[in-house]
Amino acid sequence: MSGSPPPGDPGCGGGNDAEDGVELGTVSAAIADAHRREWAFVLAATARVAGDLDLAEECVQDAYAAALTAWTRQGVPRNTGAWLTTAARRRAIDAKRRDAVLRAKLPLLIEPDSPVTASAPPGAGAAAEDDVIPDDRLRLIFTCCHPALAREAQVALTLRLVCGLTTVEIAQAFLVSEPTMAARVTRAKKKISAARIAYRVPGAAELPDRLDAVLTVVHLLYTTGHTAPSGENLVRADLVERAIGLARMLRTLMPDEREVAGLLALILLTDARRATRADAQGRVLLLEEQDRSLWDRAVIAEGAALVPWALRGGGPGRFALQAAIAALHAEAPSYAETDWPQIVALYDALLQVWSSPVVALNRAVAVAMARGPDAGLAQIGELEADGRLSGYRYLPAAKADLLRRLGQPAAAARAYRAALALTDNAAEREFLARRLTEVTGTPI
Amino acid sequence: MAEYLILICEDENAYATATPDVLQQVMEAHGRFAEQVPEKGGKIVEGRALQPTSTATTIRGDVVTDGPFIETKEAVGGYYLIEARDLDHALDIAKLCPARFGGVEVRPIMVFG
Numbered sequence: 001m002s003g004s005p006p007p008g009d010p011g012c013g014g015g016n017d018a019e020d021g022v023e024l025g026t027v028s029a030a031i032a033d034a035h036r037r038e039w040a041f042v043l044a045a046t047a048r049v050a051g052d053l054d055l056a057e058e059c060v061q062d063a064y065a066a067a068l069t070a071w072t073r074q075g076v077p078r079n080t081g082a083w084l085t086t087a088a089r090r091r092a093i094d095a096k097r098r099d100a101v102l103r104a105k106l107p108l109l110i111e112p113d114s115p116v117t118a119s120a121p122p123g124a125g126a127a128a129e130d131d132v133i134p135d136d137r138l139r140l141i142f143t144c145c146h147p148a149l150a151r152e153a154q155v156a157l158t159l160r161l162v163c164g165l166t167t168v169e170i171a172q173a174f175l176v177s178e179p180t181m182a183a184r185v186t187r188a189k190k191k192i193s194a195a196r197i198a199y200r201v202p203g204a205a206e207l208p209d210r211l212d213a214v215l216t217v218v219h220l221l222y223t224t225g226h227t228a229p230s231g232e233n234l235v236r237a238d239l240v241e242r243a244i245g246l247a248r249m250l251r252t253l254m255p256d257e258r259e260v261a262g263l264l265a266l267i268l269l270t271d272a273r274r275a276t277r278a279d280a281q282g283r284v285l286l287l288e289e290q291d292r293s294l295w296d297r298a299v300i301a302e303g304a305a306l307v308p309w310a311l312r313g314g315g316p317g318r319f320a321l322q323a324a325i326a327a328l329h330a331e332a333p334s335y336a337e338t339d340w341p342q343i344v345a346l347y348d349a350l351l352q353v354w355s356s357p358v359v360a361l362n363r364a365v366a367v368a369m370a371r372g373p374d375a376g377l378a379q380i381g382e383l384e385a386d387g388r389l390s391g392y393r394y395l396p397a398a399k400a401d402l403l404r405r406l407g408q409p410a411a412a413a414r415a416y417r418a419a420l421a422l423t424d425n426a427a428e429r430e431f432l433a434r435r436l437t438e439v440t441g442t443p444i
Numbered sequence: 445m446a447e448y449l450i451l452i453c454e455d456e457n458a459y460a461t462a463t464p465d466v467l468q469q470v471m472e473a474h475g476r477f478a479e480q481v482p483e484k485g486g487k488i489v490e491g492r493a494l495q496p497t498s499t500a501t502t503i504r505g506d507v508v509t510d511g512p513f514i515e516t517k518e519a520v521g522g523y524y525l526i527e528a529r530d531l532d533h534a535l536d537i538a539k540l541c542p543a544r545f546g547g548v549e550v551r552p553i554m555v556f557g
Contacts (some may be wrong), residue, residue, distance in 0.1 A: 146531075148531055148535070194550045194552050194554070195531045196446050196530040196531050196552060197530070197531045197532075198529075198530040198531065198532055201531075206532075
């Protein structure tokens with residue numbers, strides 16, 4: 001395939017004076033930037049034309065490859081997303097025409113009944129001509145996160161199709177082998193076509209549940225990256241950036257959805273504290289040990305500003321409530337001066353909409369701060385009896401901390417050992433071992 | 445439109461011990477389902493109930509064995525072949541399918557050629 005730009009190339013010609021082409025480094029940087037920012041838009045729009053996710057991926061990859069030659073020769077187009085989309089869609093149409101018989105046999109992604117609002121690609125400016133490319137990114141992410149797919153498949157597909165990560169990168173991020181991840185992605189794509197999972201945004205009636213699945217996937221990407229110790233696994237750190245990018249994308253595409261605002265706020269408010277989560281040696285620092293002067297105030301302000309909006313109108317969702325809790329933490333002058341009664345009240349509201357033993361455990365920690373360690377310990381005792389958190393490392397860890405505060409070193413040591421037995425994460429093990437040494441007075 | 449098979453997987457024992465009243469309710473529920481599918485824009489191509497797995501005969505190679513392929517508490521006791529626009533539509537329909545002693549499994553029919 002030729003690397004020449006598509007006729008009617010929207011927005012081409014920016015900084016295109018040099019006859020002898022553009023410096024390779026500039027072009028490579030532009031392509032890397034377009035990969036990160038425009039991949040979802042380009043693939044989503046191409047999938048609609050290709051009617052097949054595999055073909056769409058192939059065409060988009062070809063378009064990015066072709067851009068290297070074309071942009072070096074003719075300059076980086078002003079609207080890279082539109083250039084890539086036009087090129088990829090043309091390839092998809094060619095491939096379908098060429099292999100008409102073969103392609104016609106493949107199960108197509110289902111075209112919707114309802115028209116979509118077309119819009120120009122991000123940063124398009126005045127570039128788009130009469131051929132406005134529809135923004136299909138929501139279709140793509142809702143298809144990737146369809147409830148008929150297992151959560152791990154939803155996560156893998158989102159990273160692969162929406163974020164444009166390679167199977168190798170996804171496998172590394174989730175600590176599985178490449179063949180395992182490749183099989184997972186292939187199986188999910190096959191199910192989409194064989195079972196005819198529709199390429200569409202769900203209707204109003206099903207939207208709350210379907211959106212919750214999308215938000216859960218994005219949040220899971222964030223926490224997976226966030227939990228990874230800094231520096232130990234750079235691919236996982238990249239997940240944090242990807243998750244923030246996805247949350248921002250959803251916020252742009254669904255400005256009226258309160259839970260989308262809640263998710264973005266939650267992620268920003270948590271991430272604003274990223275630099276202080278571990279010390280220079282990579283040791284995990286608790287919220288109370290973190291240097292609050294190092295928290296990113298601009299990010300906190302951005303996240304906190306979203307919270308009232310996410311909470312408004314009554315009956316807030318679980319992401320909005322978690323964001324509200326995170327905002328109280330982020331804006332408190334110190335751990336002790338945090339508005340703990342208000343945090344307990346928010347956890348009560350959260351338990352109403354999201355009855356999870358993990359939420360109950362977090363509430364117990366807040367109760368300990370608001371009413372004393374004894375009160376918190378009583379709640380943890382109930383959770384232990386409940387049994388649903390057996391095997392969850394943060395339960396014995398929280399219990400150990402309260403026992404330590406109550407001056408019961410022997411019981412605290414038992415709980416720290418129980419937590420250690422459940423923890424694989426190196427930085428967290430180091431933290432627990434340190435605390436165990438403190439309460440026993442001897443190294444383990 | 446595409447075709448999907450709704451496999452009704454239920455606890456056979458629950459049917460064996462069910463009162464006539466309960467069996468009557470089940471029959472009525474399936475009657476309602478047959479009315480609801482076209483209302484939903486789908487179509488039932490066919491639907492049948494199966495005799496229990498105690499009547500099944502399994503053949504592997506040349507060996508004929510009394511009993512089902514796999515012994516499970518919940519077994520396929522009936523099916524509907526339906527037409528639906530896509531998976532969401534098929535799932536919408538399948539959610540209405542009566543299966544009070546278990547659940548249903550939805551499988552797309554493979555299309556050749």
